[in-house]
Amino acid sequence: MPSHYIERILRARVYDVAKETPLNLAKQLSERTGNTVYLKREDLQPVFSFKLRGAYNRITQIPVEARERGVITASAGNHAQGVALSAHLLGIKATIVMPKTTPPIKVRSVRRLGGKPVLHGDSYDDAYQHALTLAGEHGQTFIHPFDDPEVIAGQGTIAAEILRQHPAPIDAIFVPIGGGGLIGGVAAYVKYVRPETKIVGVEPEDAACMHAALAAGKRVSLQQVGLFADGVAVRQVGVETFKLAKLYVDEVILVSTDEICAAIKDIFEDTRTIAEPAGALSVAGLKKYVQRESCSGKSLVAIESGANINFDRLRHVAERAELGEQREALLAVEIPERPGSFHQFCKLLGRRSITEFNYRYADSRNAQVFAGIEIAGDEERKDLIARLNEHGYPVTDMTDNEVAKLHIRYMVGGHAPGLKNELLYRFEFPERPGSLFDFLTRLGRSWNISLFHYRNHGSAYGRVLMGIQVSGQDKEKLQGLLEKMGYPFAEETANPAYQLFAGTDQITAG
Ligand SMILES: Cc1ncc(COP(=O)(O)O)c(C=O)c1O
Structure with a gap:
């Protein structure tokens, strides 16, 4: 053989x-x-x-008398382009059957390469069967993507x-x-x-x-x-x-x-x-x-x-690459609901880069923080969890939890009914390891943070959305402190996005 x-x-x-x-x-x-x-x-x-190698080699073997009738295949991918280009160069007509769901960009690229796209059915199997039928009816040579x-x-x-x-x-x-x-x-x-x-x-x-x-x-x-x-x-x-x-x-x-x-x-x-x-x-x-x-x-x-x-798939790729390298741990960590506990937790993480920090007030005793943390590998993840446990923080490891990775990370939050005196602020700070910890250190330990959202998107500036419980007379004190911290910030308590989806009382628009 x-x-x-x-x-x-x-x-x-x-x-x-x-x-x-x-x-x-x-x-x-x-x-x-x-x-x-x-x-x-x-x-x-x-x-x-590489697909044009096989497609071209196959098409060159077609006897002269069959070339007139053209070639046909079923594919929405690289084989389609390989067949279209190869046939075009050999002066042979190419019909490419693609499922109706094929993105327009792929249909256009077949046309650009000189092929004739035919859209049929909802799946590859439908398109494949249709291509065989057409080949039988019109005598075109079927170019199989692999089994030839x-x-x-x-x-x-x-x-x-x-x-x-x-x-x-x-x-x-x-x-x-x-x-x-x-x-x-x-x-x-x-x-x-x-x-x-x-x-x-x-x-x-x-x-x-x-x-x-x-x-x-x-x-x-x-x-x-x-x-x-x-x-x-x-x-x-x-x-x-x-x-x-x-x-x-x-x-x-x-x-x-x-x-x-x-x-x-x-x-x-x-x-x-x-x-x-x-x-x-x-x-x-x-x-x-x-x-x-x-x-x-x-x-x-x-x-x-x-x-x-x-191009638009790259967002997903970049998001998941760190997990695939075991360079990101996703943890749900329970911390006490009291001023300063956020800062203390962050201190335990050391100089590790935090990729995500997500929290919403739920009850007056304990808080669940959704945290993404950059790590060097599996061993470090285990060590980190052990260290957090030693310091009395219960941890649920969600690094391999698809529901957490795909959905829950975007859903942390919601309304906190009954929570009093929450103000919402948006901050920006230059992105570097430890910058989130520095931010919390400057804020001090006397405020109760009731909402926190931070996600490292790889841009130069980290963006934080933070809810703080502040009673009327303390508002001025907080304002003064925020100005002294030196980060650009804006109050967003009246923002309808917050009011509708995350405020302290559920309201309806209009
Ligand atoms: C980029 C790429 N890699 C690998 C393959 C697999 O090739 P095969 O079907 O011959 O196993 C394909 C098939 O289309 C492909 O497009």
């Missing part, structure tokens, strides 16, 4: 459209993991992913480049898996030329169709697939790709969404480019492998397979 693939890979025609991409040393990742890490930069291809020997061979040219670019031994190559076309081609080539090099597949935990198939010994169809890494959101691996994986893939590692986000950040730090989630999978898997094996001094290659990401 491999020799038949080796021949196909060696004669694959991809360089009319694809580039030989660089194999870059990732300096920071290498230092951090204690290994030599290289990135195969498929994000630098003309349509920002010529597509697999086109993707396999990446392996030929890697081994040429790095003649010295490679301990392992990490490859993202969707339907398995990329890993099929890479594994077949590498195992023939350098069988000692490990081939490690990487899938998201919630779209692990190859992992499930290898465990079951047969292709299985997942009921549901996670869409975060949309490039690899596939329900079932191919017949041919499964055969190849059984023969040549050493193992498949699964990673979480947060770990993928952390890997996007790692790639950014080394290359100043932004990978799409599927494109960063290999780096997430590499890190997990290094941690599990405690290996050092090895030569490791990760295929950075694509960079087609919508």
Whole structure:
């Protein structure tokens, strides 16, 4: 089997459209993991992913008499662009069936590359079935995204480049898996030329169709697939790709969404480019492998397979990257409801950076603070919780709590009926480690803080919204103190957003 693939890979025609991409040393990742890490930069291809290699190779094999009738495929992602561009360059008409839910930007980019988009159905499966029907009716050649020997061979040219670019031994190559076309081609080539090099597949935990198939010994169809890494959101691996994986893939590692986000950040730090989630999978898997094996001094290659990401997803990526790196702990901490207790709690956190601080008065005895704290890793999180417990603060660890991460952090607050004399202020202070503690120190310990919201958004200025209980005669004293503290501030007690959603008495608009 491999020799038949080796021949196909060696004669694959991809360089009319694809580039030989660089194999870059990732300096920071290498230092951090204690290994030599290289990135195969498929994000630098003309349509920002490797998919045009397989698509072009497949389309060039179409007999002359069938070219007239054109090609057809179903895809809303990188394969669609690969097929559209390849067909255009070969002067062949391309129809791309996409689910109706496809974002307009992707539909436009297919059109821009010379393809004809057809919107059909609500899911990929609907679009796929429709593409097969149209192919039957009009005689177009269906270009499968992964389960086709010529597509697999086109993707396999990446392996030929890697081994040429790095003649010295490679301990392992990490490859993202969707339907398995990329890993099929890479594994077949590498195992023939350098069988000692490990081939490690990487899938998201919630779209692990190859992992499930290898465990079951047969292709299985997942009921549901996670869409975060949309490039690899596939329900079932191919017949041919499964055969190849059984023969040549050493193992498949699964990673979480947060770990993928952390890997996007790692790639950014080394290359100043932004990978799409599927494109960063290999780096997430590499890190997990290094941690599990405690290996050092090895030569490791990760295929950075694509960079087609919508800009507005970056907010989510940045938010989750710290959690994926285990660099942020999310804790619910119970503190006594009395003046000065906030300050005391902050003091225990030391000079650690606080990423989030969220609190709303609930009753007169104890307060629950939702706190995000920057940490160096899992050990530090455990030490910090132990230290807080020793000082009498009960802690609930929410670092792995999806409901907390996705929802509750945005919902802390609400009205505090019955709370008397609350004034609301907004502050700004220059962002640096310890700045929140300094702020509380300057405020002093005599005020009761009844509402607090702070979130480090990575900007130069930290913004705090704070409610303080102040009786009539103390208001002037507080005003004087706030002016002396030297931070820009404004009173917001009359702000309708506060009155409607967080004030001391529930009111209605109008
Ligand atoms: C960026 C990216 N990475 C990885 C893959 C997975 O490739 P395959 O389906 O051949 O396993 C895809 C598939 O479209 C992709 O777009």
